[in-house]
Amino acid sequence: MSPRRPRETPDDDGIGPRWSYGRGGYALAQSLRQLAARPVASTATLLSLGITLALPALLLFLSAPLEAITARALEGESLTAYLDPATADLDGAALAAELAARPDIRRTRYVSRDEALATFRAHRDIDDSLAVLGENPLPGAIVVHPDTTALGDRSVETIARLLKGLPAVERVQVDLDWVRRLQATLSLARRVALLLGGLLVATALLVIVNTVRLELVRRRRELELATLLGAGAAFAHRPVLCTGLLLGGLGGIVACALALCALLLLRGPVGELATLYGSSFRLPLPPPGEPALVVLVSTTLGTVAALATLYTTSVRRTAHHPGTS
Secondary structure, three states: OOOOOOOOOOOOOOOOOHHHOOHHHHHHHHHHHHHHHOHHHHHHHHHHHHHHHHHHHHHHHHHHHHHHHHHHHHOOOOEEEEEOOOOOHHHHHHHHHHHHOOOOEEEEEEEOHHHHHHHHHOOHHHHHHHHHHOOOOOOOEEEEEEOHHHOOHHHHHHHHHHHHOOOOEEEEEEOOHHHHHHHHHHHHHHHHHHHHHHHHHHHHHHHHHHHHHHHHHHOHHHHHHHHHOOOOHHHHHHHHHHHHHHHHHHHHHHHHHHHHHHHHHHHHHHHHHHHHOOOOOOOOOOOOHHHHHHHHHHHHHHHHHHHHHHHHHHHHHHHHOOOOO
């Protein structure tokens, strides 16, 4: 007797793997086969998508560290309320504690007259002038640090009016002009980043639309033959949707890889610059949710591009052949 022939699996007889038997599996297998049939064109398309989406991804990865740097830079900004020299230290400290309880004030610090005098005496020239006066001419002061969410013009003016209205306060010094300039610069930078990111995302969308349209042109005879054999519109459109989804998802993965490489290249110079300014700041890697968000958005872009291409193609076909559905 001849040896028994082993049972053939779907992979052995050339039909394909079991996961490709279903509707979705067949469409995915068709899309993968089409992409693999033209490796150079597919690689060029994915690289184009990745490079286009890399900058928006990098901006997303840098947004949280930049916000942290800004908040840390603004932590030391303050208003100074100079008190009446007749105000006792206990009253000044109580007033500082009362102001610190406000929600728009992060913290306060009371500077007594003796502490202010000791600070000025550290400077030799000023110490000689104070010695001529004979007595301490410096008033007590309350240093008020607004909350980082209350550093806008209106919030700072509200706090300044509050301080000027206190009976024990003689003068209020506000030196937050550079904070306003920094906030205006950051606001402009955010808008420019959003505009640039939007333009690049639109470019990626157009790349996917063009690729899917070319795929439809290549498969036109195949789709017409399938329609003649009784295949429905869903059968013809499902592989196209899978192609858009694959292009978007793989393009997002390439974009994340490029953005992470750029981030790693920037970590060293940023750390050296922070060290020169006496800071321990280091550029962190993004949390896993941010790369996942980039891939999700790019996959959605690919799906939307495929749907838009199918819709415009269907409308054009209907316009040329009104009797077809």
